[in-house]
Amino acid sequence: MAFDIEMIAARYSKMEAAITAARKVVGRPLTLTEKILYNHLWTGNPTQEFHRGKDYVDFAPDRVAMQDATAQMALLQFMQAGRKKVAVPSTVHCDHLITAKEESNADLTVAQKENKEVYDFLSSVSNKYGIGFWKPGAGIIHQVVLENYAFPGGMMIGTDSHTVNAGGLGMVAIGVGGADACDVMAGLPWELKWPKAIGVKLTGKLNGWTSAKDVILKVAGILTVKGGTGAIVEYFGPGAEALSCTGKGTICNMGAEIGATTSTFGYDESMERYLRSTNRSDVADLANKYKAHLTADPEVYAEPKKYFDEVIEIDLDTLEPYINGPFTPDLATPISKMKEEAAKNGWPMKVEVGLIGSCTNSSYEDISRAASLAKQVSDKGLKTKAEFTITPGSELVRYTIERDGFINTFNKIGAKVFSNACGPCIGMWSRVGAEKKEKNTIVHSFNRNFQARQDGNPNTYAFVASPEITTALAIAGDLGFNPITDTLTNEKGEKVKLDPPKGEELPTKGFAVEDAGFVAPAEDGSGVQVIVDPKSSRLQLLAPFKSWEGSDLKGLKLLIKAKGKCTTDHISMAGPWLKFRGHLDNISNNLLIGATNFYNGKTNEVKNQLSGAYGPVPETQRAYKAQGIGSIVVGDENYGEGSSREHAAMEPRHLGVRAVLVKSFARIHETNLKKQGMLALTFANKDDYDKIQEDDSIDIVGLTAFSEGKPLTLVLNHKDGSKDEIQVNHTYNAQQIEWFKAGAALNLMKA
Ligand code: MIC
Numbered sequence: 001m002a003f004d005i006e007m008i009a010a011r012y013s014k015m016e017a018a019i020t021a022a023r024k025v026v027g028r029p030l031t032l033t034e035k036i037l038y039n040h041l042w043t044g045n046p047t048q049e050f051h052r053g054k055d056y057v058d059f060a061p062d063r064v065a066m067q068d069a070t071a072q073m074a075l076l077q078f079m080q081a082g083r084k085k086v087a088v089p090s091t092v093h094c095d096h097l098i099t100a101k102e103e104s105n106a107d108l109t110v111a112q113k114e115n116k117e118v119y120d121f122l123s124s125v126s127n128k129y130g131i132g133f134w135k136p137g138a139g140i141i142h143q144v145v146l147e148n149y150a151f152p153g154g155m156m157i158g159t160d161s162h163t164v165n166a167g168g169l170g171m172v173a174i175g176v177g178g179a180d181a182c183d184v185m186a187g188l189p190w191e192l193k194w195p196k197a198i199g200v201k202l203t204g205k206l207n208g209w210t211s212a213k214d215v216i217l218k219v220a221g222i223l224t225v226k227g228g229t230g231a232i233v234e235y236f237g238p239g240a241e242a243l244s245c246t247g248k249g250t251i252c253n254m255g256a257e258i259g260a261t262t263s264t265f266g267y268d269e270s271m272e273r274y275l276r277s278t279n280r281s282d283v284a285d286l287a288n289k290y291k292a293h294l295t296a297d298p299e300v301y302a303e304p305k306k307y308f309d310e311v312i313e314i315d316l317d318t319l320e321p322y323i324n325g326p327f328t329p330d331l332a333t334p335i336s337k338m339k340e341e342a343a344k345n346g347w348p349m350k351v352e353v354g355l356i357g358s359c360t361n362s363s364y365e366d367i368s369r370a371a372s373l374a375k376q377v378s379d380k381g382l383k384t385k386a387e388f389t390i391t392p393g394s395e396l397v398r399y400t401i402e403r404d405g406f407i408n409t410f411n412k413i414g415a416k417v418f419s420n421a422c423g424p425c426i427g428m429w430s431r432v433g434a435e436k437k438e439k440n441t442i443v444h445s446f447n448r449n450f451q452a453r454q455d456g457n458p459n460t461y462a463f464v465a466s467p468e469i470t471t472a473l474a475i476a477g478d479l480g481f482n483p484i485t486d487t488l489t490n491e492k493g494e495k496v497k498l499d500p501p502k503g504e505e506l507p508t509k510g511f512a513v514e515d516a517g518f519v520a521p522a523e524d525g526s527g528v529q530v531i532v533d534p535k536s537s538r539l540q541l542l543a544p545f546k547s548w549e550g551s552d553l554k555g556l557k558l559l560i561k562a563k564g565k566c567t568t569d570h571i572s573m574a575g576p577w578l579k580f581r582g583h584l585d586n587i588s589n590n591l592l593i594g595a596t597n598f599y600n601g602k603t604n605e606v607k608n609q610l611s612g613a614y615g616p617v618p619e620t621q622r623a624y625k626a627q628g629i630g631s632i633v634v635g636d637e638n639y640g641e642g643s644s645r646e647h648a649a650m651e652p653r654h655l656g657v658r659a660v661l662v663k664s665f666a667r668i669h670e671t672n673l674k675k676q677g678m679l680a681l682t683f684a685n686k687d688d689y690d691k692i693q694e695d696d697s698i699d700i701v702g703l704t705a706f707s708e709g710k711p712l713t714l715v716l717n718h719k720d721g722s723k724d725e726i727q728v729n730h731t732y733n734a735q736q737i738e739w740f741k742a743g744a745a746l747n748l749m750k751a
């Protein structure tokens with residue numbers, strides 16, 4: 001039986017009335033996304049139409065999921081809200097803090113020891129407040145959610161940008177910062193700007209070497225890392241129905257990389273099969289009953305251009321496998337062009353490591369298809385040229401693939417099987433030799449490949465591909481190898497070709513597991529004690545941020561003018577810093593250390609305007625803080641892309657940065673800044689970025705009349721005594737302005 005089946009049944013029972021009312025107010029057929037959104041309004045059945053890209057709307061999500069690296073901050077905030085129990089079903093998943101080094105069991109034992117304090121904290125908070133706890137080794141949040149909690153037509157939020165994975169089971173699942181999760185767990189509404197709608201029509205059928213991953217690799221190439229901003233992507237068409245449920249999950253998962261709010265698919269037989277195979281026939285039966293409401297109205301898919309703001313069509317019959325990268329997930333190269341592109345750009349051709357798995361690509365189907373390639377290594381007398389690693393997405397998948405002999409097959413090609421955890425994907429990878437910073441190439445089936453993300457080495461060229469292509473390239477050890485056309489020379493000197501991968505969507509013998517890793521919370525947790533040691537380096541109770549002083553901000557120093565890509569990995573690095581995710585002061589020592597300083601092209605070296613000396617960003621900012629001087633951060637396009645980590649907003653807030661002024665923001669980061677009482681501003685004229693000088697003292701004018709839709713003015717006081725005045729825009733609504741005034745959204749909740 002599924003978890004929380006009563007909640008699911010209750011949600012389904014409201015669908016008919018909500019959707020009928022929505023059709024009436026909107027006056028036309030509805031997309032699936034619209035049906036789900038209108039069925040989750042905080043205020044109940046719709047009485048007015050909401051406008052895409054304009055209206056802020058309050059929602060009532062069905063559930064909340066948190067992973068350990070972000071749950072710490074989310075729960076530290078929740079503890080301040082003074083509630084007894086979470087208001088909606090919620091879960092915590094221990095997956096981000098396990099370093100991949102030797103192999104799964106050994107690594108897990110080390111992690112349990114090293115992170116004991118954090119795991120104890122998370123499990124006791126979960127126990128106290130009625131939150132389901134998935135212990136270390138249980139699996140990666142999104143895979144576990146897909147296997148246990150996602151349901152067609154539902155809405156959830158999660159403190160991780162890849163929460164969107166649950167779109168593979170027809171949900172609207174959205175990544176948020178911990179403060180948003182905290183609101184929903186405390187029984188408050190969750191606010192989102194009504195999204196725009198992108199439709200992706202899939203025709204044909206995957207074949208040969210192509211897999212679901214290639215769909216999203218291609219879409220990323222078309223839309224780029226910014227192209228999905230503010231939009232929900234809805235996939236449909238005969239090609240969509242022909243995909244497996246987990247393949248749909250892969251596509252939705254990596255939709256985070258195009259900045260999309262989320263992606264989703266209509267309910268179909270692949271979802272029914274997946275629900276039944278994961279022990280949720282009760283959900284499948286309910287979904288079958290309400291089928292018509294769990295997909296768009298037929299008119300929409302018949303004439304998509306009338307109902308979506310943008311429509312993309314992809315023919316799966318002719319889709320080629322793609323390899324995306326290096327350093328950005330949207331640089332898409334079809335496999336047939338890779339040899340040429342790599343040579344042209346000087347990308348290292350030798351593949352050192354192939355890594356499969358992660359939250360987006362570790363389904364039974366993925367693993368069985370990759371294993372069919374690994375099997376050919378001995379069958380054809382080949383030798384695998386690169387190292388090869390696997391990070392299974394969950395214990396359910398790991399146990400089942402072991403039973404079915406796949407782990408054995410991978411072991412035969414010298415693979416390392418890491419824990420069911422994020423591992424190398426998030427930089428928790430103790431890669432031998434990475435400290436030498438040599439130029440080298442790796443290929444993986446994860447979804448992010450920002451510079452230095454996997455192994456901390458800025459000279460690692462990381463490429464993203466399907467598990468099948470990753471395996472083939474690891475066998476060949478060559479980035480330019482195209483398994484569709486090229487041959488390999490085996491140990492006997494013969495030329496051999498790899499046969500296209502073959503696999504099974506779901507295990508014929510069914511899934512199996514001994515201990516999936518779930519710990520249910522106490523019925524009554526009021527007696528449970530949550531202990532935070534005041535001397536801890538890993539956990540720190542939060543002190544409230546100060547409220548706004550009631551005046552314009554004068555004499556802010558420019559902390560850094562960041563140049564080019566500035567993702568949350570640049571603002572608050574993961575990997576070795578993950579251990580401080582529960583300790584705001586300690587993690588603040590990584591503030592913006594990865595961002596490139598516009599004035600000298602260097603990372604972590606900015607001018608301290610008080611001393612004139614150059615030094616690390618966190619130190620420089622601490623010097624301003626010590627003098628009670630505020631500062632401002634300036635950035636480029638899509639600032640804060642990538643993760644949902646609110647540390648990227650809390651650290652600058654904690655250290656006394658007052659505003660972040662950029663050409664454009666990524667959605668989650670912009671909201672995180674607002675929630676923490678910061679000013680998130682954009683240039684009205686993007687060229688004004690060039691007017692910001694290194695020694696500027698900056699005034700923000702207009703705050704006493706801060707209101708929705710009204711730009712603010714910035715006065716740039718240059719060192720030579722001259723001045724520039726520029727206009728800056730913001731997207732704060734009335735409620736969000738109150739957050740700014742109170743010093744943070746949390747301060748209002750407590751008031
Ligand atoms: C990621 O893939 O970058 C992460 C680590 O899962 C993040 C969350 C985090 O920073 O903890 C995400 O995608 O939101």
Ligand code: SF4
Pocket residue numbers: 140141142160162358359360421422425426446447448
């Ligand atoms: Fe973990 Fe990577 Fe998935 Fe993020 S993208 S949840 S780090 S496996």
